[in-house]
Amino acid sequence: MNPKKHLSFGSLRNGLSSVFHDIPDTRESVKIDYHIHDAMMSGFACMYFQDPSLLQFQERLRDAENRDNLQTLFGVSNIPKDTQLREIIDEVESEQLTPIFKDYFSRLQRGKHLLQYQLFDGLYICSIDGTQYFNSPNIHCPSCLTTTHENGEISYSHKVLQAAIMHPDMRQVIPLMPEEIRNTDGDSKQDCEINAAKRLIPKIKKAHPQLGLIFVGDDLFSKQPFISDVLAAGNHFIFIVKPKDHKYLMEWIDAYDKEDINELRIIDQKERIHIYEWVNNVPLNGRADSINVNFFRYKIITMDKNGNEIVTYKNSWVTDLEISRENIAILVRGGRCRWKIENECFNTLKNQGYHIEHNYGHGEKKLCFNFFLLTLLAFFFHQIFELTDHLYQACRKKFGSKQNLWQTLRAYIRILVFETWEHLLNFALTPRKYKVSFQPP
Numbered sequence: 319m320n321p322k323k324h325l326s327f328g329s330l331r332n333g334l335s336s337v338f339h340d341i342p343d344t345r346e347s348v349k350i351d352y353h354i355h356d357a358m359m360s361g362f363a364c365m366y367f368q369d370p371s372l373l374q375f376q377e378r379l380r381d382a383e384n385r386d387n388l389q390t391l392f393g394v395s396n397i398p399k400d401t402q403l404r405e406i407i408d409e410v411e412s413e414q415l416t417p418i419f420k421d422y423f424s425r426l427q428r429g430k431h432l433l434q435y436q437l438f439d440g441l442y443i444c445s446i447d448g449t450q451y452f453n454s455p456n457i458h459c460p461s462c463l464t465t466t467h468e469n470g471e472i473s474y475s476h477k478v479l480q481a482a483i484m485h486p487d488m489r490q491v492i493p494l495m496p497e498e499i500r501n502t503d504g505d506s507k508q509d510c511e512i513n514a515a516k517r518l519i520p521k522i523k524k525a526h527p528q529l530g531l532i533f534v535g536d537d538l539f540s541k542q543p544f545i546s547d548v549l550a551a552g553n554h555f556i557f558i559v560k561p562k563d564h565k566y567l568m569e570w571i572d573a574y575d576k577e578d579i580n581e582l583r584i585i586d587q588k589e590r591i592h593i594y595e596w597v598n599n600v601p602l603n604g605r606a607d608s609i610n611v612n613f614f615r616y617k618i619i620t621m622d623k624n625g626n627e628i629v630t631y632k633n634s635w636v637t638d639l640e641i642s643r644e645n646i647a648i649l650v651r652g653g654r655c656r657w658k659i660e661n662e663c664f665n666t667l668k669n670q671g672y673h674i675e676h677n678y679g680h681g682e683k684k685l686c687f688n689f690f691l692l693t694l695l696a697f698f699f700h701q702i703f704e705l706t707d708h709l710y711q712a713c714r715k716k717f718g719s720k721q722n723l724w725q726t727l728r729a730y731i732r733i734l735v736f737e738t739w740e741h742l743l744n745f746a747l748t749p750r751k752y753k754v755s756f757q758p759p
């Protein structure tokens with residue numbers, strides 16, 4: 319089965335092309351050697367194939383064959399040099415890329431691929447978390463966050479607050495347009511994760527007004543002002559609470575008689591005991607205007623060789639969703655899902671070939687964040703193929719690891735020109751069956 323047409327590489331790439339074409343060009347026309355589209359698409363192609371030297375190889379191919387894969391696969395008419403590529407991308411306002419995230423999300427929705435992501439009827443988990451993708455003792459731009467160390471030295475960094483739709487049973491995560499954690503010119507106060515989250519919530523609402531969301535996040539987000547923002551935008555939440563930051567709430571819970579705390583115990587096949595406890599309608603804090611929340615906690619107990627009970631996992635959360643015997647286990651799975659944004663998204667971007675922390679260039683304005691966005695979009699393409707494209711899935715199976723697959727694809731596109739992405743994948747699956755244009759140099 320082939321992916322639905324609107325989720326094929328060609329169609330996704332056309333969507334990206336039209337967003338890149340719509341980016342306003344403020345340069346004087348006499349100075350334009352390369353179009354914004356070609357620069358952005360070339361940058362995207364490097365991230366897509368996880369290859370910083372892609373452009374040089376394709377240029378060589380173009381010299382030898384009058385054609386290359388940037389042209390056939392990505393619609394790049396003129397390959398920019400590295401310096402020009404950086405100069406052009408540095409000037410692009412990052413918000414210009416917002417529509418593409420919504421577009422791909424809607425395509426998945428239309429293809430009914432989102433249904434399997436529902437935690438409850440019509441409700442999806444949206445995990446939010448911050449990550450740092452650039453850090454340097456000397457390279458910096460006006461958007462950099464700064465840290466002054468004890469020895470007086472200053473280091474510079476870029477961070478982002480990422481939101482992604484996920485489900486406990488699904489390996490793939492669906493990224494939404496992230497919010498940059500950045501300093502603005504002339505503002506001496508450092509931006510932070512929670513402020514970025516406050517900006518992001520209404521943006522997500524605006525992009526997806528009909529979507530039922532449960533925001534999931536760590537202890538940083540389980541504070542009243544932020545929870546109020548989340549609720550005001552018509553969302554739900556499951557946020558971690560830690561005893562040290564929620565003393566009043568914990569004392570309140572501790573004051574209950576044990577029999578007044580709802581409890582569910584399940585012993586699984588490995589003889590581990592899962593203990594779920596919950597109390598609805600408790601104050602979040604000691605303020606006179608405290609909101610009420612529903613509290614739940616969970617632990618896993620295993621027996622060691624000597625028959626002693628060992629707690630191997632425990633955590634606590636608050637939510638606005640009413641907790642019952644029927645939904646408590648699902649809520650715990652939803653709350654625990656949070657790690658996926660680190661594991662399946664950030665770790666993949668940092669360590670699994672994308673090299674998000676690799677220095678492609680820093681720029682003076684938007685370059686650093688725009689490279690992050692292009693990498694995230696490449697990741698988004700690959701997540702979509704994992705979910706929907708059987709040809710891609712067959713390749714994943716054949717090559718075992720992602721690393722192996724991409725190494726092979728990179729090697730092929732350095733020496734051969736492919737008409738389409740499908741042509742490349744089919745060739746990778748059964749090289750002998752497919753003819754490709756090849757002339758020895």
Ligand SMILES: [Zn+2]
Nearest residue numbers: 458459461462
């Ligand atoms: Zn910077």
